[in-house]
Amino acid sequence: MAKYSTGSGGDSAGGSCELCGADGDTKTASVAGATLELCRDCAQNHGESDGGPKTSDSSDEQDRKRRAAQNTAKMRDSQSADTSHWEDGADYDADQLPYLVSDYGTRVTDARQDAGLQTSELADELDLSEDDILAVEQGRAVQANVDGSTIIALEERLDIELADSR
Numbered sequence: 001m002a003k004y005s006t007g008s009g010g011d012s013a014g015g016s017c018e019l020c021g022a023d024g025d026t027k028t029a030s031v032a033g034a035t036l037e038l039c040r041d042c043a044q045n046h047g048e049s050d051g052g053p054k055t056s057d058s059s060d061e062q063d064r065k066r067r068a069a070q071n072t073a074k075m076r077d078s079q080s081a082d083t084s085h086w087e088d089g090a091d092y093d094a095d096q097l098p099y100l101v102s103d104y105g106t107r108v109t110d111a112r113q114d115a116g117l118q119t120s121e122l123a124d125e126l127d128l129s130e131d132d133i134l135a136v137e138q139g140r141a142v143q144a145n146v147d148g149s150t151i152i153a154l155e156e157r158l159d160i161e162l163a164d165s166r
Contacts, residue, residue, distance in 0.1 A: 017042050020107045098148055098163040105139035112137070112156035138164075 015026040017039035026037040031046045038046065101107070112122055112133075119137070123130035128150055135144035136154065151162050 019046060036093055061148045098151060100141060100151070100162050100165045104141070104162045105137050107160050107162060108133070108154055108158065109137045115158060122154075122157070128153060 015037050016023050017026055018036040019031070019038055021143045022039045022041075024039055026039055027036060027043055028085070029038045030036075031038070071107055078115040101146070111117065115122075119130050119133050122128075122135050132144065132146045132150050133154070134144055136150070141151070154160070155162050
């Protein structure tokens, strides 16, 4: 059987695994709702052992969900407790980006131009990254991970409001 086909058929001798492409004995298994011909390794790792759908209370599924929940809890615990990777004196929780008005980028651009400043000049004056100022002007403050202190500095220097007071 060709790789990645979803043709029908039961256990077969001499087909190709539809996940890895390995030649050899394959068996029909369900993977994420699709019925595929899988080699022994892929059937063990991805497919259902009996070829049919698993019930929601199967012990394998319960074990998988339990391990996933434990891993998620460990990640959250380590992220909230471990501050060793932070710069000395940094308090990132206190410097969160506030909710911004919908036209914040235009407001910054207009105010900067009214003040007769280039982005590089404004960045130097405020001791900010020019990339952060450009990100704000282009409406990409969230995607660029701009700090709240950058927004506050721009508001104060350009005498504008950027934070949405919801």
